[in-house]
Amino acid sequence: MKIEEAGCLVTGASRGLGRALAELLAARGARVVLVARGRDALDEAVAAIRAAGGRAWGIAADVGDKDAVYRIAGEAAALLGEVDLLVHNASTLGPTPLPLLLDMACEDLAQVLETNTVGPFRLSKAIAGPMVLRGRGVIVQVSSDAAVGAYPRWGAYGSSKAASDLLARTLAAELAESGVRVISVDPGEMDTQMHADAMPEADRSTLADPRKVAARLVALVEDEALAPSGARVAA
Amino acid sequence: MIAPARAPRAASDVKLLQIAGTRLSDHRYADLPSLLAPGDLLVVNDAATLPAALAADAGGQAVEIRLAGELHPSHTRAVLFGRGTWRERTEDRPAPPALGPGDAVRFVGGLGATVVEISPISPRLVTLAFDRRGEALLAAIYAAGRPVQYSYLAASLPLWAVQTRFAARPWAVEAPSAGHPLAWETLLALRARGVKLARLTHAAGLSSTGDPALDAALPLPERYDIPAETVRAVEAASRVIAVGTTVVRALEGAAARGALVPGSGTTDLRLGPGSPLRVVDALLTGVHVPGESHYALLGAFVDELTLARAAEHAARSGYLSHEFGDAVLVSAHAPL
Numbered sequence: 237m238k239i240e241e242a243g244c245l246v247t248g249a250s251r252g253l254g255r256a257l258a259e260l261l262a263a264r265g266a267r268v269v270l271v272a273r274g275r276d277a278l279d280e281a282v283a284a285i286r287a288a289g290g291r292a293w294g295i296a297a298d299v300g301d302k303d304a305v306y307r308i309a310g311e312a313a314a315l316l317g318e319v320d321l322l323v324h325n326a327s328t329l330g331p332t333p334l335p336l337l338l339d340m341a342c343e344d345l346a347q348v349l350e351t352n353t354v355g356p357f358r359l360s361k362a363i364a365g366p367m368v369l370r371g372r373g374v375i376v377q378v379s380s381d382a383a384v385g386a387y388p389r390w391g392a393y394g395s396s397k398a399a400s401d402l403l404a405r406t407l408a409a410e411l412a413e414s415g416v417r418v419i420s421v422d423p424g425e426m427d428t429q430m431h432a433d434a435m436p437e438a439d440r441s442t443l444a445d446p447r448k449v450a451a452r453l454v455a456l457v458e459d460e461a462l463a464p465s466g467a468r469v470a471a
Numbered sequence: 472m473i474a475p476a477r478a479p480r481a482a483s484d485v486k487l488l489q490i491a492g493t494r495l496s497d498h499r500y501a502d503l504p505s506l507l508a509p510g511d512l513l514v515v516n517d518a519a520t521l522p523a524a525l526a527a528d529a530g531g532q533a534v535e536i537r538l539a540g541e542l543h544p545s546h547t548r549a550v551l552f553g554r555g556t557w558r559e560r561t562e563d564r565p566a567p568p569a570l571g572p573g574d575a576v577r578f579v580g581g582l583g584a585t586v587v588e589i590s591p592i593s594p595r596l597v598t599l600a601f602d603r604r605g606e607a608l609l610a611a612i613y614a615a616g617r618p619v620q621y622s623y624l625a626a627s628l629p630l631w632a633v634q635t636r637f638a639a640r641p642w643a644v645e646a647p648s649a650g651h652p653l654a655w656e657t658l659l660a661l662r663a664r665g666v667k668l669a670r671l672t673h674a675a676g677l678s679s680t681g682d683p684a685l686d687a688a689l690p691l692p693e694r695y696d697i698p699a700e701t702v703r704a705v706e707a708a709s710r711v712i713a714v715g716t717t718v719v720r721a722l723e724g725a726a727a728r729g730a731l732v733p734g735s736g737t738t739d740l741r742l743g744p745g746s747p748l749r750v751v752d753a754l755l756t757g758v759h760v761p762g763e764s765h766y767a768l769l770g771a772f773v774d775e776l777t778l779a780r781a782a783e784h785a786a787r788s789g790y791l792s793h794e795f796g797d798a799v800l801v802s803a804h805a806p807l
Contacts, residue, residue: 293606306630307613310519310641314542314609317640366517366639368655369670 237374237417237457240265243316245308245363247299247356248326250277252428253378256450257323262290264454269312269319271295271326299326299359300351309362318370321457322363324356324400325378327393332433334389345392352396357403364407364416371415374457377404379420379468390434401468408466420468421456423449473760473786475623476795479632485652486797488758488785490769492804493777495784500652500798503755509665512708513755514701516647516717517670519638522616522630523645524557529576530568536576537619538644539596541674541694542612544604546587548691550680551595557620557627561681569594582611593685619645619677623793633794642694643675648794649715649756667708669701673717678765689764692739695721699733706731710752712800716765722750744770753802758785758792772801 244261248254249270262268262285270285270292272278278294285292293315297304312319330340330348360375367373379401381387382394401420408418425431427443452471456463463469485500498506507513523538533554540548553565570576576584576599583602590596601608618633635650636658658668673695680686695717705711705722713719724738725731726749741764748771759766761782769778781799790797 295606295610302631303629306519306634306638309638310521311606311609311613313519313640315606319639361636362634362638365635365637365655366670368658369515369517369637369668 237320237372237460239454239458242266242320243312243318244268244321244323245271245312245316245319246323246325247271247359250274250281252430253423253426253446253449253453254323254325255281256446257325257453258292259285259288259290260447260450260454261321262292263288266321267291267316269293269295269315271297271299271308273298298351299324299355300328300347301355302358305355305358305362308359312363313366319363319367320372321374321376322360323376323378324359326355327352327378327396327430329430329434330392334393334434336389337391340392348392349396349399352393353399353403356400360403360407364411364418367416368411368414373416375404375407375416375418376453376457377401377418377420379422381422381424383422393434405466405468412465417460417463417465419456419463419465421453421463421471422468423453423471473758473782473790473792475793476791476797477623477625479628479651479795482652482654482657486788486790488781488788488790488797488799490773490777490781490799490801492773492802495777495781497788501657503657503800504660504664504666506800507661507664507666507712508709510709511712512667512669512704512710513661513712513714514669514671514705514718514722515635515637515650515653515714516643516673516675516721517635517637517639518643518647518672518675518717519641520618520630520633520643520646520675521641522613522618524619525578525612525616527576527578530570530574532568534567536578536599537677537680538612538616539677539691540644541642542608544608545600547599547601549597549599550677550682550685551597552681557624558622560622561679564681567595570597578611578615580611580615582608582615592688593682595680595682596685621679621793637670639670640672642672643717645675645678646794647673647675647715647717649798651795652798653714667704669698669704671698671701671718671721672696673721675715675717678763690720690741692737693717693720694735694737695724696735697721697725697731697733702731702733705750711750712753712755713751714755716754716756716768719751719754719768719771723748726750742771743767744775746771748772748803752804753800755798755800757794758790758796758799760792769799769801772803
C-alpha cells in the first residue's frame, strides 16, 4: 500500500505507539485521523502533527463504546474521503497493578474484552465493508506477545489480544481475493505509558522506542510480501 | 394496502418481488444471485447516513431541524419542524416559527447556526450557516443528532441500525435503504457468480416533510459522486442493476448531461413513466406504494398496469413497505 496520500485511521493515537504511528504516517504524506478517549492529549497530538506540516484530525471517542462506532467511521470517511488504512491500536490493560486471574473481577475481564476485542471488531465491520467494495484497504490489529504466551497477570489483556488475532485471521480468510488485507502485528515490549502502568519495575533501557516500532509497522503495511493477509508478524 | 415494516429486520426475512416486463414472481432476497447473470453489474449507493434530526431552539421555540442535504459549514439545507418527535406523523406536527435570514438557531449541545436563506418553495425549507466547520462541525452533529425516522416505526433507531454494510462518506440524511438487506453473504455470492459490484455516493435526501408544497418538490436536487472505476464497470457490464432510486438518479442524471463521466455533480432529475433510461437496466428497491415519488420512478421501467398488478400482489402476499420492508427487482425486459 502506498502511504503518500493514503487515508489512515489510527485508534489510541494520542500517546505511545499510536501517536508515533500517526506522526510517521503524516510525515510520510498520509492524511491521518487520530482517535483517542482524552480530548486534551488528542488535541495536543493533532496540533503537533499539523505544526510539523502534516495533515491530521482528531476524533475524541472510546472505541469500546458501541454508540461511538458509526460516529468514528462517519467522521473519518467525511474527513478522509476513503479510509485506506485502519490501525486498531487502542487497548486497555484493565485494572492495574495487573491482578492474578483468580483475583480478577469477571466484570473487569468483560470490560477488557469489550474495549480490546469487541470494540475493534465493531469498527472493522464499519470500515471493512467499503474497503471490500473498493477492492483495497489494509486493517492492522496491534497484538501482543501476551496473545501467545501464558504470562501470569496478563490473562485478560492476553486473551483479548488472542481473540482479536483470531478474528483478524478469520476475517482475512473470509475476505481472501477481496483486495483487502488484514494482519496482526506484535510490536514487542515498548517504552510506553501502558508498559509502565503494567510493569513499573521494568528497566526502560531494555524497551524499544515506539517510533522505531512504528517505522517497522509502516514498512509491513507498505510491503504486502512482508505481511500477507492473515499473517501475524513481529514489528 | 401494503403495511410498513415497523422495525429493522434480518436480511434472511426479506422477500423479493421480481417485476420483469409484465411478469411477476416471488423470491427470497437471498435468491438474488440466481436472478442475475455473470457480466451483470450491481451499483450501490455507499453513502453513510448522518444523524440528521436535531433538536434546537429557534424563534423562541423548541423545534426539530432535519438536515435536507449534504453537510456544509456555510450552506446546509434543512427543514424546520414544530414541537414534537418522530412519533407523531409529520403532517400532524404544529408549524415551526417563521424564521428569516439572520435568525439564530441553537442546537442541543451548543452548536449554533444562522439562517442565511428561506426557500421560495416553503418557509420551512431554509439554508443554514453553522458556527464551526470541519471535524468540530461533524463532532457536534454526531453528538446532537439522531437518525431521521417516521411515525410508523415502533422504536427509536440507533445510528448503526440505519447504515448499510458498505456505508462510507456520510452524505445521506435518510438511509439509502435499498442496500439494507445486502448482506456480505449475498454480496460475496454475487461476486462468486461473476456479477460485478460497483459504488457511487449519492446524498439521499428527506422522503417526507408533512408540508404539501415541500413534499411536492421532493426529491430536492442532490449531490452525487461517481468514481472512474464505476464508469469503467458500467461500460463493461452487460446489464446495470441500480440498488435504490438514488443510484438511478445519480447514473441517469449524470448520463443526461451527455456521456456518463466520472466525478461529482448535482442532479435534479425526476424520473417517471416514459422517462428514457440511458444507463440503468434494472432497479433493486423497496416496495413503494402509489403516490410516492419512488413509485412514479418505477414507471420508467414498466407500464402502469403492471405496477398496479404488482402493488395488488404485494398487498395480498404480505409484502412490507418502507425502509425496513421487502424488496422489488424491476426491469423492462423479461426475464432479467
